[in-house]
Ligand code: HEC
Ligand code: HEC
Ligand code: HEC
Ligand code: HEC
């Protein structure tokens with residue numbers, strides 16, 4: 001297996017470092033850029049496959065199932081741990097209590113509403129749907145394996161480079177495009193997973209928007225508008241300080257007043273600072289530093305899995321509540 005070889009190579013490098021100096025080993029381990037779980041030596045076959053399905057002791061009745069899986073569907077399989085049942089697996093199915101009191105409201109990707117039910121606050125799982133903002137029109141039924149490589153990938157969170165199968169592909173390389181501050185614990189622990197997968201543990205530099213636009217391909221370039229307007233749809237990967245811009249970088253830098261607040265969905269106008277990309281980032285700290293060069297991207301406004309509000313938005317847009325325009329005002333201050 002190619003991936004196994006890569007892990008082995010890393011371990012050899014670690015061992016070499018240990019003979020040189022113990023401190024060097026520590027730095028290397030902390031910033032290890034490979035996938036964190038379900039990859040290489042952490043790809044535990046028996047978590048997902050049953051070798052000889054029998055009448056006893058197997059997770060879902062009615063088998064054996066395709067590819068010797070322990071569940072009849074991929075979503076059922078993944079959610080058998082990721083719905084809160086395994087306390088060390090990030091919970092990605094509503095309702096989620098895992099991240100409460102962690103300092104963050106959500107994990108980085110948020111959560112789904114259910115399987116085989118349509119929801120307007122999350123990506124639907126197992127429902128045949130038209131992909132919005134895509135040409136030509138395409139129908140798709142999403143599963144975890146539509147976006148994640150089940151046997152691990154070199155990308156952040158084992159994401160598939162080419163989720164729409166169009167052949168081009170976008171990489172999201174840990175330590176290059178995306179940074180995390182604290183990696184998960186090995187072996188996994190509930191506390192380690194809460195710290196590693198919560199929203200504020202991730203910083204972004206590039207490519208997440210391009211990755212989303214693999215499927216939502218009408219957003220793959222920011223179509224230009226007629227001056228003085230710049231764009232025909234809300235852009236992504238554009239900095240606050242674009243020349244002649246319609247944003248207010250000094251308001252963004254100050255971080256107070258219109259748009260800024262301590263909680264989303266309370267009765268007071270203002271939400272915590274939205275997520276952004278920093279194109280010059282080289283590590284977690286520089287990816288999270290507030291600058292006038294910070295860029296708006298899909299995750300400024302959306303959660304990748306979904307969440308509490310319509311259109312998987314991070315706030316109640318189009319609802320007549322105090323926070324309805326807060327994220328817009330953080331950047332635009334109109
Ligand atoms: C037996 C339980 C179990 C099953 C089944 C399972 N997972 Fe996981 N998964 C975990 C645990 C535990 C972690 C966190 C481990 C850690 O990072 O310390 C995890 C982590 C992950 C991560 C984050 C990995 C990273 O490198 O950042 C992804 C993505 C993921 N799982 C997707 C899936 C998908 C997709 C499926 C179904 C094909 C699945 N999981 C099935 C237990 C499970
Ligand atoms: C996190 C869950 C998970 C783990 C762990 C896992 N698999 Fe799989 N495996 C799947 C799923 C889901 C499929 C079905 C194919 C798909 O959806 O991509 C699959 C399909 C397969 C297939 C048939 C399709 C193919 O890609 O060739 C083989 C062979 C396979 N797995 C071997 C393994 C081996 C060997 C291990 C351990 C080293 C392993 N798997 C660990 C989830 C998993
Ligand atoms: C594998 C293809 C695929 C990828 C990758 C993908 N999407 Fe989607 N998306 C879909 C499909 C299919 C739908 C329509 C079904 C639904 O609403 O869940 C959809 C719907 C949506 C919706 C509307 C949800 C609603 O309930 O109204 C939003 C918002 C969205 N996607 C944002 C994103 C963002 C942001 C990313 C990147 C983090 C992304 N998508 C990545 C396939 C994809
Ligand atoms: C539309 C694409 C898409 C689908 C479908 C999807 N994921 Fe994800 N997932 C992502 C993205 C993108 C991230 C990384 C988000 C980030 O770090 O900003 C992610 C992150 C994760 C994580 C890390 C925790 C977190 O919230 O960041 C886990 C675990 C995970 N996904 C599991 C699953 C499981 C299990 C399923 C199926 C029930 C699934 N995903 C379906 C796109 C998807």
Ligand code: HEC
Nearest residue numbers: 225229230231238239240242245246247296300327328331
């Ligand atoms: C994280 C920052 C950020 C957020 C949040 C944000 N925007 Fe923007 N917006 C930008 C940037 C950067 C541009 C590009 C600058 C420009 O066009 O001059 C832009 C451009 C625009 C434009 C002008 C497009 C043009 O043709 O010039 C409009 C209108 C707009 N945004 C409205 C909104 C609305 C409404 C919201 C809330 C739903 C919102 N924005 C949320 C950063 C943001």
Ligand code: HEC
Nearest residue numbers: 132133209212213216219234236296297298300301311317
């Ligand atoms: C400035 C905030 C903002 C940014 C940036 C943004 N979106 Fe959206 N998006 C929204 C809002 C708000 C809606 C709901 C629009 C409405 O209902 O009128 C939405 C709706 C959607 C929909 C559903 C459209 C439909 O017809 O149902 C998809 C898909 C989507 N966005 C994908 C993306 C992707 C992919 C990116 C990054 C390339 C992105 N968005 C960037 C705010 C944003």
